Amino acid sequence: MPKDQETTHDDNLLVNSNHLTEESLESLMGFRLKPRFNETINLLLIKKVIHDVHYETLQGKTWDDLDPKIACNEISVAINEGVKAVYQSIREDGRYKYMVQTFISKFHSQSLNLQTRCIWDPNTDRIVFDNFVNSYIICSSQVVFIYYY
Numbered sequence: 001m002p003k004d005q006e007t008t009h010d011d012n013l014l015v016n017s018n019h020l021t022e023e024s025l026e027s028l029m030g031f032r033l034k035p036r037f038n039e040t041i042n043l044l045l046i047k048k049v050i051h052d053v054h055y056e057t058l059q060g061k062t063w064d065d066l067d068p069k070i071a072c073n074e075i076s077v078a079i080n081e082g083v084k085a086v087y088q089s090i091r092e093d094g095r096y097k098y099m100v101q102t103f104i105s106k107f108h109s110q111s112l113n114l115q116t117r118c119i120w121d122p123n124t125d126r127i128v129f130d131n132f133v134n135s136y137i138i139c140s141s142q143v144v145f146i147y148y149y
Contacts (some may be wrong), residue, residue, distance in 0.1 A: 099144045100143050
Protein backbone atom coordinates (compact mmCIF):
# COMPACT_ATOMS: atom_id res chain seq x y z
CA MET A 1 0.00 0.00 0.00
CA PRO A 2 1.42 3.42 -0.89
CA LYS A 3 2.36 5.65 2.00
CA ASP A 4 -0.22 8.37 1.16
CA GLN A 5 -3.05 5.78 1.29
CA GLU A 6 -2.00 4.32 4.62
CA THR A 7 -4.26 5.26 7.51
CA THR A 8 -3.88 4.57 11.14
CA HIS A 9 -6.58 3.89 13.68
CA ASP A 10 -6.35 7.52 14.91
CA ASP A 11 -6.83 8.84 11.37
CA ASN A 12 -10.01 6.76 10.99
CA LEU A 13 -11.40 8.22 14.19
CA LEU A 14 -10.76 11.73 12.91
CA VAL A 15 -12.41 10.99 9.57
CA ASN A 16 -15.40 9.30 11.18
CA SER A 17 -15.85 11.96 13.85
CA ASN A 18 -16.41 14.59 11.16
CA HIS A 19 -19.56 12.73 10.11
CA LEU A 20 -21.13 12.59 13.59
CA THR A 21 -24.17 14.72 14.12
CA GLU A 22 -24.86 16.74 17.23
CA GLU A 23 -27.53 14.18 18.22
CA SER A 24 -25.13 11.24 17.94
CA LEU A 25 -22.43 13.08 19.89
CA GLU A 26 -24.88 13.85 22.69
CA SER A 27 -26.05 10.24 22.84
CA LEU A 28 -22.42 9.05 22.92
CA MET A 29 -21.75 11.34 25.86
CA GLY A 30 -24.92 10.24 27.63
CA PHE A 31 -26.78 13.56 27.78
CA ARG A 32 -28.57 16.05 25.56
CA LEU A 33 -28.64 19.79 26.06
CA LYS A 34 -31.65 20.41 23.84
CA PRO A 35 -34.95 18.58 23.50
CA ARG A 36 -35.76 16.78 20.29
CA PHE A 37 -38.35 18.43 18.07
CA ASN A 38 -41.12 16.01 19.10
CA GLU A 39 -40.31 16.61 22.79
CA THR A 40 -40.79 20.38 22.76
CA ILE A 41 -43.80 22.04 24.34
CA ASN A 42 -46.92 22.32 22.18
CA LEU A 43 -47.80 25.94 22.90
CA LEU A 44 -51.22 25.86 21.23
CA LEU A 45 -52.31 22.84 23.24
CA ILE A 46 -51.24 24.46 26.52
CA LYS A 47 -52.97 27.72 25.56
CA LYS A 48 -56.17 25.75 24.90
CA VAL A 49 -55.93 24.17 28.37
CA ILE A 50 -55.63 27.62 29.98
CA HIS A 51 -58.47 29.02 27.85
CA ASP A 52 -60.79 26.11 28.70
CA VAL A 53 -60.12 26.38 32.44
CA HIS A 54 -60.80 30.13 32.36
CA TYR A 55 -64.14 29.70 30.62
CA GLU A 56 -65.24 26.73 32.74
CA THR A 57 -64.45 28.61 35.95
CA LEU A 58 -65.34 32.23 35.17
CA GLN A 59 -67.97 32.28 32.39
CA GLY A 60 -71.03 34.20 33.59
CA LYS A 61 -69.50 35.10 36.97
CA THR A 62 -69.32 38.54 38.52
CA TRP A 63 -66.79 39.85 41.02
CA ASP A 64 -69.35 39.44 43.83
CA ASP A 65 -69.89 35.75 42.91
CA LEU A 66 -66.36 34.67 43.77
CA ASP A 67 -63.72 34.99 46.41
CA PRO A 68 -60.61 36.06 44.46
CA LYS A 69 -58.14 34.04 46.56
CA ILE A 70 -60.15 30.83 46.26
CA ALA A 71 -60.93 31.35 42.57
CA CYS A 72 -57.30 32.17 41.77
CA ASN A 73 -56.15 29.03 43.59
CA GLU A 74 -58.79 26.85 41.88
CA ILE A 75 -57.83 28.17 38.45
CA SER A 76 -54.11 27.67 39.08
CA VAL A 77 -54.64 24.10 40.33
CA ALA A 78 -56.94 23.25 37.39
CA ILE A 79 -54.43 24.68 34.90
CA ASN A 80 -51.64 22.79 36.64
CA GLU A 81 -53.53 19.49 36.36
CA GLY A 82 -54.37 20.09 32.69
CA VAL A 83 -50.81 21.10 31.83
CA LYS A 84 -49.43 18.11 33.74
CA ALA A 85 -51.65 15.72 31.74
CA VAL A 86 -50.61 17.28 28.43
CA TYR A 87 -46.96 17.47 29.44
CA GLN A 88 -46.77 13.82 30.53
CA SER A 89 -48.19 12.72 27.18
CA ILE A 90 -45.37 14.63 25.42
CA ARG A 91 -42.37 13.98 27.69
CA GLU A 92 -41.71 11.22 30.16
CA ASP A 93 -38.35 12.29 31.59
CA GLY A 94 -39.46 15.47 33.37
CA ARG A 95 -36.74 17.70 31.95
CA TYR A 96 -39.11 20.65 31.60
CA LYS A 97 -40.02 22.35 34.87
CA TYR A 98 -43.00 24.65 34.79
CA MET A 99 -44.70 27.27 36.92
CA VAL A 100 -48.34 28.39 36.76
CA GLN A 101 -49.22 31.94 37.78
CA THR A 102 -52.76 33.36 37.85
CA PHE A 103 -53.90 36.92 38.47
CA ILE A 104 -57.54 37.95 39.03
CA SER A 105 -58.80 41.50 39.35
CA LYS A 106 -62.06 43.39 39.30
CA PHE A 107 -62.64 45.07 35.93
CA HIS A 108 -63.46 48.80 35.86
CA SER A 109 -62.43 49.62 32.27
CA GLN A 110 -58.83 50.07 33.36
CA SER A 111 -55.72 48.88 31.63
CA LEU A 112 -53.43 46.29 33.13
CA ASN A 113 -49.77 45.59 32.55
CA LEU A 114 -48.26 42.32 33.83
CA GLN A 115 -44.59 41.51 33.40
CA THR A 116 -42.54 38.38 33.94
CA ARG A 117 -38.78 38.38 34.00
CA CYS A 118 -36.40 35.49 34.21
CA ILE A 119 -33.16 34.31 32.69
CA TRP A 120 -33.71 31.56 30.20
CA ASP A 121 -32.59 29.90 27.02
CA PRO A 122 -34.74 31.19 24.13
CA ASN A 123 -34.09 28.01 22.13
CA THR A 124 -35.65 25.64 24.68
CA ASP A 125 -37.68 27.61 27.26
CA ARG A 126 -41.23 28.80 26.61
CA ILE A 127 -44.00 30.94 28.11
CA VAL A 128 -47.71 30.53 27.38
CA PHE A 129 -50.43 32.87 28.60
CA ASP A 130 -54.10 33.53 28.10
CA ASN A 131 -56.45 36.22 29.36
CA PHE A 132 -60.11 36.13 30.28
CA VAL A 133 -62.06 39.40 30.35
CA ASN A 134 -65.76 39.95 30.88
CA SER A 135 -67.69 42.97 32.18
CA TYR A 136 -66.70 42.24 35.79
CA ILE A 137 -63.48 40.21 35.92
CA ILE A 138 -59.99 40.19 34.41
CA CYS A 139 -58.07 36.94 34.74
CA SER A 140 -54.61 36.33 33.34
CA SER A 141 -52.79 33.02 33.63
CA GLN A 142 -49.35 32.13 32.40
CA VAL A 143 -47.30 28.96 32.36
CA VAL A 144 -43.51 29.26 32.16
CA PHE A 145 -41.58 26.19 30.94
CA ILE A 146 -37.85 25.94 31.70
CA TYR A 147 -35.79 23.12 30.19
CA TYR A 148 -33.71 21.65 33.01
CA TYR A 149 -30.17 20.86 31.83
